[in-house]
Each structure stands twice: as C-alpha cells, then as structure tokens.
Amino acid sequence: MGRLKPNSFAYYRPNSVASALQCLATQPDAKILAGGQSLVPAMNFRLSRPACLIDINGIEALAHVEVCADKVVLGALVHHQQIHEHPSIRQHFPVLAEAAGEIGHLAIRNRGTLGGSLVHADPASELPAAMVALRAVMEVAGVDGTRRIPAAEFFVGWMTTALDTGEMLVSVHVPLSSSSVYGFAEFARRPGDFAYVGAFVERAANESGAVTWFGVSDKPEYRPMSALPRDAAARQAEWQQLAAKLEVLDEPRMRRKLAVVLAERAYQKVEEAKIG
Amino acid sequence: MTVRFEQSKPQFTGARVERAEDARLLTGRARYLDDLDFPGTLEVAFVRSTHAAAKLVSVHAEAASRMPGVRMVWTAADIHVTLDSPEFGVNQPVLAKDEVRYVGEPVVAIFADSRYAAEDAADTVEVTYADLPPVLHIREALQAETRRVHAERPNVMYHQEYQTDGFEEAFGNALHHLSATFTLHRQTAVPMETRGCMAAPDGATNRLHVYVSHQSPHGFRADLCKFLGVPEHAVRVIVPEVGGAFGIKAMFYPEYVVVALAALRLRRPVKWIADRSECLLADCHARDGIHDVDVAFDGDGRILALRDHLMGDSGAYPAVPFCGSIGETSLAARMLTGPYKIPHLSFTIDCTYSNKAPLGAYRGVWGPPASFVQEGVVDRVARALHKDPVAVRRINLLQPEDFPYRTASGFVYDPGSYAESLETALELVDYDGFRKRQREDRSRGVYRGIGISVFVEPTAMAASEAGDIPYEAATVRMEPTGTVTAALGLGPSGQGHETTMAQLIADELGVDVRDVVVLHGDTDSAPYGGGTGGSRSGTIGGGAALTAGRKLRDKLLALAAHLLEADVADIELKDGAAHVAGVPAQRLTVQQLATAAYTDVNRLPEGMKPGLEVMARYQPTRPITFSNGTHIAVVDVDVATGQIQTVDYVVANDCGVLINPTIVEGQIHGGVAQGIGEALLEELKYDTEGQLTTVSLSDYLLPTTHDIPNIRIRHLVTPSESKGGFKGMGEGSLIAAPAAVVAAVSDALEPFGVMVSSMPVTPDQVLEWIDADQEKKVDSVDSKVYFEN
Amino acid sequence: MSDAVISASGRTPVRMEVNGVAETVYVEPRWLLSDVLRHQLGLTGTHVGCEQGVCGVCTVLLDGVLVRSCLLFAVQVDGHRVTTIEGVTPDEGLSPIQASFQRHHGLQCGFCTPAMVLTAEALLRTHPNPSEADIRDAFSGNICRCTGYQFIVDAIRGCSEEER
Incomplete structure (x- = not known):
C-alpha cells in the first residue's frame, strides 16, 4: 500500500570503488544507488528501507564503454540509452542495443544503468538475459579484490545474484564473436512495460545455436542446441520440447506458449539479420 | 449549419479559437492544488485499512x-x-x-509539519483487525445467506423493475432468441492530478x-457545510486549476471533512494531497457490473424485445452525493435500446454492497456498459443470422422521420442524425473495402477486425453526478474600459470553458x-450553479452565458440608440463598437458606451440604471437533449501472443451546434483514448481476500502513445432546442468507444467463434479462446453460437 | 569531487544550477528532487503524478537529459544543472514548442503539459524532424489522460524544422 515518501537514510557519495567498498563493509543495511530507477520507486513505496545509500554515480571509472580486441567492456554505470545508441555496441552487439531500447521509456533509459539492472536481477528484464545469451562475464569487486563470474552463474534466482555481501558489480565483459548471429523478441502488454516473456536466439556458424528466455522463470534460462533446425516444423518442435521443461513462474500454459512464439520470432530476426 | 443570430453573423462561435487557458498551463504558471502554499500549513497522512472486512480490535496511535x-x-x-x-x-x-469495510478506508489521520514526517508517524500506528468474511462478488451478495456488509441492512441496497406492456407476448412470439451475459470489471478515472x-x-x-x-x-460547499454543520x-470554496477530473472529482469524500475540521480545530492551514496509491484505493471506482441479457428477434434481424437483469456493485458505502452503481444501472437500463427501434424492454436492477x-x-x-450491451446484442443477432453487422444496424436504426421518438423506457429523443452518422462513419473507414481486404488478411493469418458503435448520449440533464441543479448561472459585467468579466458556476478540468464561454x-x-x-471555481465570485458533469456545461452553461450576454447586449443597444439618436433596431454591435446600420461613421465604441454607463450617468436614457452588469440563469426547455454519433474501430489481434492493437478509428459526431470544433475534437480524442483503455487495459483487481492488487500505475495500465491511433472525425450538426442549439458531448466518446473496440476484437476473432462479453x-x-476453439466448435442459431468468456 | 557523507537526519547544502541560476538548498538526503524543486524553490511547473517513475509528469532535464525528478534525490544533483518548464519559457510569450501546443490544442487540463514540453525540447534537439513513430516512441513514458495524444503528436510535428 502506498506511502509515497521514502524513509530517512544516510547518504554517502564515494569517489572511488575502493571507498564505495569500504562504505559497504562498514555501514549496516547499506544499498548501492546507481540509476535508482528500480530502487527509488521501491523506497518511495517504503518496500525498500535501507539505512544508508552509497551513491556511486560520481565514480567516473564505472561509466566507460571500452572496445578491446576480443571483447567490449561496459562499466556498471553505462546507461540503457547509451547502450541503445552507442555505435560500437550497435556494431558488435546489435541485439543488445535493440534490447536496451525496450527498457522502460526514454527518461528511464537515460538514468537507469547496466549495473543496476543486472544486480536488481528482475527475471522479466532484458539485460540479464542478454548478458547470459552473449556469454558475458561479470567483474565483481570486494574488499579482497575482484573476481569474475560468468553471467549464467551470476543470476541464481528470483532477484538474486551471486554477489556476496560487501561486493559490487563494476563492469561487464562481453566477448566479441564473429561467427554467431543473434535475434531478440519480447512480448509486453505495452511497449516499455516489463516483458511478460522474451527470448534471445543465437545461431552459430556450425549450425548449433541457443535460446535464452526471460520472464518465464525466476531467472534467465539459457538452453544450448547442438543443432538449430532450419526446417520450421522441426524448429517448432524443438522450442516446444525446451519450453515444456521450463520451470515457469506462474500461468504455465500461457508462458510456455509465449516462450515458443517468442523464440521463433527471435529466430526470424536472426534470419533477417543474416540477410541484412 | 450554425445558429442564426438576429443581427450579425457570429465571429467566434463555431470558430477554432485558440484557448485562453493555454499560456498559463504551457509555462507552468498555472496553480493546481498542491502548488498553493501558506506559511504554517500542516500536511496530512491517512492510515488506511489493510483489511477488506474486519472488526477494529484496537487502534494504537500514541507513538x-x-x-x-x-x-x-x-x-x-x-x-x-x-x-x-x-x-x-x-x-x-x-x-x-x-x-x-474496504481496503483503503481511512482509519487514522496524522497532521504534521511535512508529508515526510506524517508518513513516518503513520508507519508507527498499530491497528489490530479481527477479520470477517469479505463480500466481493455481486452474485454472492445477492444470496440471502451471504454475510451482510452492513449488519443492519440487506446487501441488496437498490432494486427496480420495469417492463413495457405486452413484453412477454412480444418476446415469446419472436422467431429467434439468444442470451448473453456481459461483465464489466472495476475501473477508476485516474486524472493525472491526484485528488x-x-x-x-x-x-x-x-x-x-x-x-x-x-x-x-x-x-461541494453544500455537502461540506451539511456535514460540518456550518452555514454556507x-x-x-475555491477550486484552483484542476488537472483532470472525469467524474471522480464530482464526488465528496471523507478526507475533506477531516481536513476542514482539523483546520478549524488547529486554527491553521491543513493540506492533504492523495498519493497515487491512495487514488487507486480510495477515489471512487466505476463500472463493476453484470448484465444477464435475453433478446428476441425476427429472421431479418429486427430486434423485437430486450430483457436485462442489471447488477451493480456499490462497494462498501453509497458514494456521496452520487451512488455510482445506481447511476450506472438505472440510466443504462433506460438507455438500453440506444439508437434502435426496439419496441419492448424489460429490466430488473439490483445493486449490492460489497467490501x-x-x-x-x-x-x-x-454509457459504456449500456453501449457494450446494446451493440453486443446487435452483433450477436447479426452473427446468429449470418448477416453483416451493418445490415442489422440499418434495419433497427431510428430514421429521420421517427423523431421525436419515445423509447421503450419513456425517454423522448429530440432529432438526431442516427442513420446518417452510421453511413458517414462507414464511408470514412471504407467499410466495404475493409471487408474485402479482411478476407485476404485472414487467408494470410492476419486477424484484423472492425467494430461499430452507434451511440446516443443524453446530455444536459436535470440531474447527474454534478448534482440536480437543472440550470446554470452567469454574470457578465462590462468594465468601464469596455472589456468584459464573466463568472459561471462551472467546474472545468481541461474542457476549455474559459474559451468557449468567452466566444x-x-x-x-460584439467584442x-x-x-x-x-x-469560475470560487463561490465568492461565481453565481450559484451546478458545476461540470453529465455533459452539461456547454449546453446549460453556454445557454446561461448567451442569456446573460443577450441581456447585456440589449442594454448596450438601448444605450447606443439613445446616444446616437437612432432607433434601437438600426443599431449594429460588432468589432467593439455600436453603429447605425448603413452609417458606419455614426458610431460609439463599447468603451465609450461603458464609460457613459458607469461615469457619465446623466447621459443615460430615462429609466436606465447605471452600470453594465447582469446575472442570468438558464434552464433548458427540454429536460434532456440527446447527442449521437457512430464510432468505428479497427483492431489487429496477434493470435500468437493475444496482443490487441487499435490500428484505425473513425468518428461521426453530432453534438448540435459546435462552439469550438477543435475543443470538441480534443474531447472526442480523449474519450476514445479512455475507451480503448477501458476495453483493453484498465482493471482494478481485488484478490480473494479483498486486497486491491492494482495500487500503482505499473499494475493499473493507462493507455500510452502506442495504444491510441490517430482518429478521423466528421462533424454532423442537428441543433437542439436549447439556446444556441448546443448539445452536450463530454462523455459520448467514452460511451461509444469501448463497445466499438470489443466489437472489433469479436470481429477479428470471428473465425475462432469468439464473441467478447x-x-x-x-x-x-x-489465447484461451483460441486454445478452446481448437478443442470444440459449435454451430447453430439458438444454441450457443460462440463462447461467452 | 571528494567523498560526501550526510547523516540521515542532517541537512546538507546542495548547490545546483536551476534554469541558469545558481541555487543552494538545504535538504535531507531523502528529499526527492521533485519535492525540492516545487516546495523549496517554488518551481511548481514541475508536477507530481505517481512518484514511481511511470506517469512522466515530473520529467525535467538534468544536464540537458530527460529524467524523472521523482526518482532522484535532491542530494544527487549537487553540482549539476537542472532545467524545468520555467527555464524553457521565454520572458514574454511562448516558446515555439509551447506555441505549437497551443495552436494544435495539444493540451487540455495541462497537468502533464510541462513535462510534454520538456520532452519535446529534448527530442527536437536530437531529432529536428521526427517522424510520427519517433514522436510516439519518445513520448511513450508521458501519460496524458485528456488528449488521446493525437494533437500532442501534431504539436511536435508542427514545430519540427520542416514545418517551421
């Protein structure tokens, strides 16, 4: 029920990852504030009542997009709209740019961050599934140093990640692949709403492939396919077989049905992308 | 066609005049309620019930x-x-x-220096509840054994029956019959500015x-004074800028008494602004009705008799001053035959309390429920007889020679363009071309449907949600400089009355x-009036503006005739001056006239009182004037995902003489948008415990730019008998639109045997319908022809 | 910028440039930017409709970029530049965008209108000749309950470079 003013909290604005981590280690009940586009509504409703906010928006080192030889590194503070518009991302990961453009609305995308979305781990959001589909690796910092977690292992359940207490996500490494083509499709009641169900489909050069669903269960669901059939009927059977085994959140019949529909629509995008 | 003025063609009436309101609204200078601030104002937070039905065991607010x-x-x-x-x-x-008795009912009020502090305190209040079984469904409330929402009163709080003479015979003798149940879920208005x-x-x-x-x-002042026990x-009462109202702000609410009494007790300003959750919980709700309908018709599709058991959920209390369930059902019942010549009508109404x-x-x-039933009936008859829905409408529609027409419920319709509006809308949407393309579309697996809604809107009624004041009042004063100050008792919330009344x-x-x-909006400056609601402002308010304006005009003409030494019949008043007809040089500006009226009173004709200020009330001669029109919606249904998109929309609208066509079009657009929301998106959902689960705008879905297509409008003009020839039009578009949209969905999914109910x-x-269709298909006339969801 | 620390109950000065004017406001960390603009700085042209980022009526420009002021704490804009409807309104008359809204009847009750005007400002800066689809995309997060959007779309098209 509504209480649309947040509780009191202490406010920290560290200027480095090290001091952010120190705050996180010393302040009880602290939360990191990045874009705040999910956290602040929850605080306004008093569904989230942190005693302390650590505002990382001043840490410039987290706001970069860096293109390397074998990967693109995205800082945790890169905004959704930046991902949507960035020329390098559009070039190397068009599917990621497209998916980022489906998040919320312009004013939300201008402020919402990659790191915030991934750590929030809403099962209906696009970016966690995109990172799983693209086999990205999360770089996570703690007081004892950094570690890397493959996206598929990062999302462990309903709004839950592999981040330990005292850790923060600093960047995401997305490997460049010259051989795979991706497609993306989702279904939302209104554009900009959280997706009811969505899918990323990958076709690799060797005729293998993968589908990554979101919105069907408590986390992104990655399913490799040793052969991604070119025959429509065979492909449909494959989607149905995979969808049948999903542990769906609720409304199983509808979600499984849509999982099949959206996988196929994402596949059609793969075909379009190859022609294009 | 425009109304004829005796002396000069109207310059502004009927023109697309830009709005006087816009500059302050566009620049952010307008003052809405929460923009007002006085030193020392306290803010209020309410602790509201989190239980639908419970005894209050204890309320601890000491902390x-x-x-x-x-x-x-x-x-x-x-x-x-x-x-x-x-x-x-x-x-x-x-x-x-x-x-x-309902989730969201105010239990505790906290008055604090800021809303933040008030909310912090609200968090500490401890309320202990002892749950009672909540009453949540109308059909359940109708059962005698169901627990009473109010122990001392039965749950059925309103019952009415009506039947035309000879109904049973006409119904029984008909060749064909069908039955259907129509259900409307709960909604609320959601103006962007909260209450x-x-x-x-x-x-x-x-x-x-x-x-x-x-x-x-x-x-509002009358209700507040009554409940506070203070004289008026x-x-x-001062109504500042209102950021949308749509009926929910015609109502009186408990919070207003609490705020007023606290201000009197504390001798300081007290302010409460609802947050969005409070609006969804505790603004009045709407719809939530069921119609069990039986129809009798002949082989041509002529509807002979219509029977409806209307059931309305009143919620926990009869809303003050307008109980929505009774308003929705009783008028729906009487308007159920709509624009069609249906000779026999029978209805039973039951309104029930709920938690x-x-x-x-x-x-x-x-209107939206009645249109849904009325158009749904016509479409069902058409489908049962394998006829085109347009053909069945043509057979049943009132024709020009039928007016004035007495309906089966006893309303008398003044003339309108019922049949013409249908033909106009069909032409606008290219109906025949659509049907040809539809066949091709379906063969490609594209399900595009078209839905028609022919509506009649009773407007400017003696009684509506705006109260039962059958008149409106206007004061018009020409200032000594020749400019004009008018005041009306209306309560606009975006309709542009400052512009249309000024026109x-x-x-x-002649200025x-x-x-x-x-x-408007200040009981100190505005004459006593009914306010805005029930599509009354243009017709009754406009009539008052014309009446007062005419009285002042007559005085100006008399004064000018005297000063110009001419016959009053020869004076023309336009472009800010009075002159003798045919002698343009013989003229006085209105400023000269006004100066004479106020400060040079020795020059006034004998018997004329100084000053230029009049007050007039206007009550239309007819108790109701009926607007009409036809809406046609085109939707695409994605049968793989179930997504529905409205892709085309046309309106033929007849609200009599237009004061400002642009404003009328804006009203139509907005009503259609709300209608698309009602048909496809908006729903207040209570769970089995009586918890409202749609308490934010991420759960209560409003139409966005992607949900509303461009709308093509054509105006038809059948003047009313009211002064100026106006008819009301604020609600017709929302009355017609939901029925058009759901009819289009039914049409799109016709191959699956779907008829939306x-x-x-x-x-x-x-998706469920399509799944179900794959399992069974039935095909006959008098048995069920289609799924009733 | 060095680390900043503010206790929950304490008030801290926030320095920001609002509509070209340097302002200092003393705020609690939890105060929303929308509340501070309206009730501390008196800029009531910024409205509040849902306080969860959905309705869009609180939209302002932060360093020239569209944001929801109900989803930002005022402390966060320390050192930044905020533009509200008051900041895009000329001293006399209406801006070209505002005038186009009036000409096309792109507003009724006016509550969502300041945010619509600011969204138009932002869109037209990057897309001087937006298509109808561009406009509907850019405005999908701004809910209007009165107009059905058509005349708003017309208003934006009416002040595109091509139309001017």
Missing part, C-alpha cells in the same frame, strides 16, 4: 503523536462526523469506527477557505474574444 513534527493525530474517537446517506440508512464515519484539498481559516473574514480539486464548487456563508471501495462517477457513467459572450457583445475573461479484453483471454 505517532510523539514523532517529530507531528501536531495532532485523530482516530474515530476524535471525530464523530459521518457521511450520511439517509435514503439508504447507511452512514460512513469519516474515520472508520468499530469496523472497516486533494486544503482548508485555511481566513483571519480577515473569520470564514473557512477550502481549496479543493473539484467539479462542482457550490455542490461561513465557507468559501470494495465505493462506486461513484467516471465519465460516461452508465459566446464576445459574439453577443474581441480576448477582451472577455471568464471566472467482458471488459477489458486481455491477451491471456485471447
């Missing part, structure tokens, strides 16, 4: 009183006012006493000033529309 910044805390023990509905014998304590009020004792006059976002300043001259929020007014009120007055007085300022239509329903 809240000790919180920083808190000035006062009230529970039912501190405030004994009830919102009385004597006709129902049910009174709502403004803070729940002993028992709570609220501020009360401030005025030291200068020793009165209470009450600022409120409301549609009827005088009606002791209260000044949900009270049902009040939302734009259209009875009418400017034409009467520039920019030289007329129109005041509940709103809103959701994607999961679409």
Whole structure:
C-alpha cells in the first residue's frame, strides 16, 4: 500500500570503488544507488528501507564503454540509452542495443544503468538475459579484490545474484564473436512495460545455436542446441520440447506458449539479420 | 449549419479559437492544488485499512503523536462526523469506527509539519483487525445467506423493475432468441492530478477557505457545510486549476471533512494531497457490473424485445452525493435500446454492497456498459443470422422521420442524425473495402477486425453526478474600459470553458474574444450553479452565458440608440463598437458606451440604471437533449501472443451546434483514448481476500502513445432546442468507444467463434479462446453460437 | 569531487544550477528532487503524478537529459544543472514548442503539459524532424489522460524544422 515518501537514510557519495567498498563493509543495511530507477520507486513505496545509500554515480571509472580486441567492456554505470545508441555496441552487439531500447521509456533509459539492472536481477528484464545469451562475464569487486563470474552463474534466482555481501558489480565483459548471429523478441502488454516473456536466439556458424528466455522463470534460462533446425516444423518442435521443461513462474500454459512464439520470432530476426 | 443570430453573423462561435487557458498551463504558471502554499500549513497522512472486512480490535496511535513534527493525530474517537446517506440508512464515519469495510478506508489521520514526517508517524500506528468474511462478488451478495456488509441492512441496497406492456407476448412470439451475459470489471478515472484539498481559516473574514480539486464548487460547499454543520456563508470554496477530473472529482469524500475540521480545530492551514496509491484505493471506482441479457428477434434481424437483469456493485458505502452503481444501472437500463427501434424492454436492477471501495462517477457513467450491451446484442443477432453487422444496424436504426421518438423506457429523443452518422462513419473507414481486404488478411493469418458503435448520449440533464441543479448561472459585467468579466458556476478540468464561454459572450457583445475573461471555481465570485458533469456545461452553461450576454447586449443597444439618436433596431454591435446600420461613421465604441454607463450617468436614457452588469440563469426547455454519433474501430489481434492493437478509428459526431470544433475534437480524442483503455487495459483487481492488487500505475495500465491511433472525425450538426442549439458531448466518446473496440476484437476473432462479453479484453483471454476453439466448435442459431468468456 | 557523507537526519547544502541560476538548498538526503524543486524553490511547473517513475509528469532535464525528478534525490544533483518548464519559457510569450501546443490544442487540463514540453525540447534537439513513430516512441513514458495524444503528436510535428 502506498506511502509515497521514502524513509530517512544516510547518504554517502564515494569517489572511488575502493571507498564505495569500504562504505559497504562498514555501514549496516547499506544499498548501492546507481540509476535508482528500480530502487527509488521501491523506497518511495517504503518496500525498500535501507539505512544508508552509497551513491556511486560520481565514480567516473564505472561509466566507460571500452572496445578491446576480443571483447567490449561496459562499466556498471553505462546507461540503457547509451547502450541503445552507442555505435560500437550497435556494431558488435546489435541485439543488445535493440534490447536496451525496450527498457522502460526514454527518461528511464537515460538514468537507469547496466549495473543496476543486472544486480536488481528482475527475471522479466532484458539485460540479464542478454548478458547470459552473449556469454558475458561479470567483474565483481570486494574488499579482497575482484573476481569474475560468468553471467549464467551470476543470476541464481528470483532477484538474486551471486554477489556476496560487501561486493559490487563494476563492469561487464562481453566477448566479441564473429561467427554467431543473434535475434531478440519480447512480448509486453505495452511497449516499455516489463516483458511478460522474451527470448534471445543465437545461431552459430556450425549450425548449433541457443535460446535464452526471460520472464518465464525466476531467472534467465539459457538452453544450448547442438543443432538449430532450419526446417520450421522441426524448429517448432524443438522450442516446444525446451519450453515444456521450463520451470515457469506462474500461468504455465500461457508462458510456455509465449516462450515458443517468442523464440521463433527471435529466430526470424536472426534470419533477417543474416540477410541484412 | 450554425445558429442564426438576429443581427450579425457570429465571429467566434463555431470558430477554432485558440484557448485562453493555454499560456498559463504551457509555462507552468498555472496553480493546481498542491502548488498553493501558506506559511504554517500542516500536511496530512491517512492510515488506511489493510483489511477488506474486519472488526477494529484496537487502534494504537500514541507513538505517532510523539514523532517529530507531528501536531495532532485523530482516530474515530476524535471525530464523530459521518457521511450520511439517509435514503439508504447507511452512514460512513469519516474515520472508520468499530469496523472497516474496504481496503483503503481511512482509519487514522496524522497532521504534521511535512508529508515526510506524517508518513513516518503513520508507519508507527498499530491497528489490530479481527477479520470477517469479505463480500466481493455481486452474485454472492445477492444470496440471502451471504454475510451482510452492513449488519443492519440487506446487501441488496437498490432494486427496480420495469417492463413495457405486452413484453412477454412480444418476446415469446419472436422467431429467434439468444442470451448473453456481459461483465464489466472495476475501473477508476485516474486524472493525472491526484485528488486533494486544503482548508485555511481566513483571519480577515473569520470564514473557512477550502481549496479543493473539484467539479462542482457550490455542490461541494453544500455537502461540506451539511456535514460540518456550518452555514454556507461561513465557507468559501475555491477550486484552483484542476488537472483532470472525469467524474471522480464530482464526488465528496471523507478526507475533506477531516481536513476542514482539523483546520478549524488547529486554527491553521491543513493540506492533504492523495498519493497515487491512495487514488487507486480510495477515489471512487466505476463500472463493476453484470448484465444477464435475453433478446428476441425476427429472421431479418429486427430486434423485437430486450430483457436485462442489471447488477451493480456499490462497494462498501453509497458514494456521496452520487451512488455510482445506481447511476450506472438505472440510466443504462433506460438507455438500453440506444439508437434502435426496439419496441419492448424489460429490466430488473439490483445493486449490492460489497467490501470494495465505493462506486461513484467516471465519465460516461452508465454509457459504456449500456453501449457494450446494446451493440453486443446487435452483433450477436447479426452473427446468429449470418448477416453483416451493418445490415442489422440499418434495419433497427431510428430514421429521420421517427423523431421525436419515445423509447421503450419513456425517454423522448429530440432529432438526431442516427442513420446518417452510421453511413458517414462507414464511408470514412471504407467499410466495404475493409471487408474485402479482411478476407485476404485472414487467408494470410492476419486477424484484423472492425467494430461499430452507434451511440446516443443524453446530455444536459436535470440531474447527474454534478448534482440536480437543472440550470446554470452567469454574470457578465462590462468594465468601464469596455472589456468584459464573466463568472459561471462551472467546474472545468481541461474542457476549455474559459474559451468557449468567452466566444459566446464576445459574439453577443460584439467584442474581441480576448477582451472577455471568464471566472469560475470560487463561490465568492461565481453565481450559484451546478458545476461540470453529465455533459452539461456547454449546453446549460453556454445557454446561461448567451442569456446573460443577450441581456447585456440589449442594454448596450438601448444605450447606443439613445446616444446616437437612432432607433434601437438600426443599431449594429460588432468589432467593439455600436453603429447605425448603413452609417458606419455614426458610431460609439463599447468603451465609450461603458464609460457613459458607469461615469457619465446623466447621459443615460430615462429609466436606465447605471452600470453594465447582469446575472442570468438558464434552464433548458427540454429536460434532456440527446447527442449521437457512430464510432468505428479497427483492431489487429496477434493470435500468437493475444496482443490487441487499435490500428484505425473513425468518428461521426453530432453534438448540435459546435462552439469550438477543435475543443470538441480534443474531447472526442480523449474519450476514445479512455475507451480503448477501458476495453483493453484498465482493471482494478481485488484478490480473494479483498486486497486491491492494482495500487500503482505499473499494475493499473493507462493507455500510452502506442495504444491510441490517430482518429478521423466528421462533424454532423442537428441543433437542439436549447439556446444556441448546443448539445452536450463530454462523455459520448467514452460511451461509444469501448463497445466499438470489443466489437472489433469479436470481429477479428470471428473465425475462432469468439464473441467478447467482458471488459477489458486481455491477451491471456485471447489465447484461451483460441486454445478452446481448437478443442470444440459449435454451430447453430439458438444454441450457443460462440463462447461467452 | 571528494567523498560526501550526510547523516540521515542532517541537512546538507546542495548547490545546483536551476534554469541558469545558481541555487543552494538545504535538504535531507531523502528529499526527492521533485519535492525540492516545487516546495523549496517554488518551481511548481514541475508536477507530481505517481512518484514511481511511470506517469512522466515530473520529467525535467538534468544536464540537458530527460529524467524523472521523482526518482532522484535532491542530494544527487549537487553540482549539476537542472532545467524545468520555467527555464524553457521565454520572458514574454511562448516558446515555439509551447506555441505549437497551443495552436494544435495539444493540451487540455495541462497537468502533464510541462513535462510534454520538456520532452519535446529534448527530442527536437536530437531529432529536428521526427517522424510520427519517433514522436510516439519518445513520448511513450508521458501519460496524458485528456488528449488521446493525437494533437500532442501534431504539436511536435508542427514545430519540427520542416514545418517551421
């Protein structure tokens, strides 16, 4: 029920990852504030009542997009709209740019961050599934140093990640692949709403492939396919077989049905992308 | 066609005049309720019931009183006012006493230096509830054994029956029959500005000033004074800029009493602004009705008799001053035959209490349900007989020679363009071309459907949600400089009355529309009037503006004739001057006339009183004038996902003489958008415990830019008998639109045997229908032809 | 910028440039930017409709970029530049965008209108000739309950470079 003013909290604005981590280690009940586009509504409703906010928006080192030889590194503070518009991302990961453009609305995308979305781990959001589909690796910092977690292992359940207490996500490494083509499709009641169900489909050069669903269960669901059939009927059977085994959140019949529909629509995008 | 003025062609009436309101709104300078601030204002947070039905075991608010910044805390023990509905014998304590009856009902009020502090204190209040079985469904409430929402009253709070003579015979003798149940889920209006009020004792006059976002300043004052037990001259009501209202702001609410009494008790300003969750919980709700309908028809599709059992959910209390369930059902019942010549009608109405929020007014009120039933019946008859829906409409529609037409319920329709509006809309949408393309589309697996809604809107009625004041009043004063100040008792919330009323007055007085300022919303300056609601402002308010303007015009003409030494019949008044017909040089400006009237009174003709100020009331000769029109919607249904997209929309609209076509079009657009929302998106959902699960705008879905197509409009003009020839039009578009949209969905899914019978239509329903169709298909006339979801 | 620390109950000065004017406001960390603009700085042209980022009526420009002021704490804009409807309104008359809204009847009750005007400002800066689809995309997060959007779309098209 509504209480649309947040509780009191202490406010920290560290200027480095090290001091952010120190705050996180010393302040009880602290939360990191990045874009705040999910956290602040929850605080306004008093569904989230942190005693302390650590505002990382001043840490410039987290706001970069860096293109390397074998990967693109995205800082945790890169905004959704930046991902949507960035020329390098559009070039190397068009599917990621497209998916980022489906998040919320312009004013939300201008402020919402990659790191915030991934750590929030809403099962209906696009970016966690995109990172799983693209086999990205999360770089996570703690007081004892950094570690890397493959996206598929990062999302462990309903709004839950592999981040330990005292850790923060600093960047995401997305490997460049010259051989795979991706497609993306989702279904939302209104554009900009959280997706009811969505899918990323990958076709690799060797005729293998993968589908990554979101919105069907408590986390992104990655399913490799040793052969991604070119025959429509065979492909449909494959989607149905995979969808049948999903542990769906609720409304199983509808979600499984849509999982099949959206996988196929994402596949059609793969075909379009190859022609294009 | 435009109304004929005796002396000069109207310059502004009927023109696309830009709005006087816009500059302040576009620049952010307008002052809405929460933009007003006085030093020392306290803000209020309400603790609301989290249980649908429960005894209040205890309410502990002591800790809240000790919180920083808190000035006062009230529970039912501190405030004994009830919102009385004597006709129902049910009174709502403004803070729940002993028992709570819906989630969102105010229980505790906290007055603090800021809303933040008030909310912090609200968090500390401990309420202990002992649950009762909640009553949540109409059919359940109708059962005698169901627990009573009000122990001392039966759950059926309103019952009415009506039948035309010879109904049973006509019904029984008909060749064909069909039955259907229509269900409308709960909704609410959701104006972008939330509800609220501020009360401030005025030291200068020793009165209470009450600022409120409301549609009827005088009606609000009457209700507030009644509940507070204070005389009306002791209260000044000021309605600032209103950010949308749509009926929910025509209502009176418990919070207003709490705020006003606290201001009187504390002798300081007190303000409460609803947050969005409070709006969804505790603004009045709408719709939530069921219609069990039986239809008798002949082999051509002529509808012979119609029977409806209308059931309305009133919520926990009869809303003050307009019980929505009764308003929705009783008028729907009488309007059920709509634009069709259906000779026999039978209806039974039952309205019941429930443990949900009270049902009040939302734009259209009875209309969207009635249109849904009326158009749904026509489409079902057409499908049963394998006829085109247009053919069945043509057979049943009222024709020009039928007016004035007495309906089966006893309403008398004034002339309208019913049949013409259908043909106009069909042409606009290229109906025949659509049907050809539709066959090709379906063969490609594209399901595009078309839906028609021919509507009749009773407007400018003696009684509506704006109260039962059958007239409106206007004062018009020409200032000594020749500019004009008018005041009306209307309560606009975006309809542009400051512009349209000024257009009418400017034409009467022969001045520039920019030289007329129109005041409203302040009981100190506005004459007593009914306010805005029930599509009455243009017709009744416009009539008042014309009447007052005409009186002042007559005085100006008499004065000019005297000063110009001419016959009054020869004086023309236009372009800011009076001159003798045919002798343009013989003229006086209105400023010269006004100066004479106020300051050079020796020059006035004998018997003429000084000054240029008149007040006039206008009551239309007919109790109702009926607007009409036809809406046609085209939707695409994605049968893989169930997604529905409205892709085309046309309107042929007849609201009599147009004051400002652009404003009329804006009203139509907005009503259609709300209608698309009603048909496809908006739903207040209560769970099995009576918890409202749609308490934010991420759960209660409003239409966005992607949901509303461009709308093509054509105006038809059948003037009314009202002064100026106007008919009301604020609600017709929302009355017609939901029926058109759901009919289009039914048409798109015709190959699957779908006929939509509940709103809103959701994607999961679409998928269910398509799944179900793959399992069974039936095909006959008098048995079920299609699925009733 | 060095680390900043503010206790929950304490008030801290926030320095920001609002509509070209340097302002200092003393705020609690939890105060929303929308509340501070309206009630501390008196810029009531910024409205509040849902306080969860859905309705869009509180939209302002932060360093020239569209944001929801109900989803930002005022402390966060320390050192930044905020533009509200008051900041895009000329001293006399209306801006070209505002005038186009009036000409096309792109507003009724006016509550969502300041945010619509600011969204138009932002869109037209990057897309001087937006298509109808561009406009509907850019405005999908701004809910209007009165107009059905058509005349708003017309208003934006009416002040595109091509139309001017």
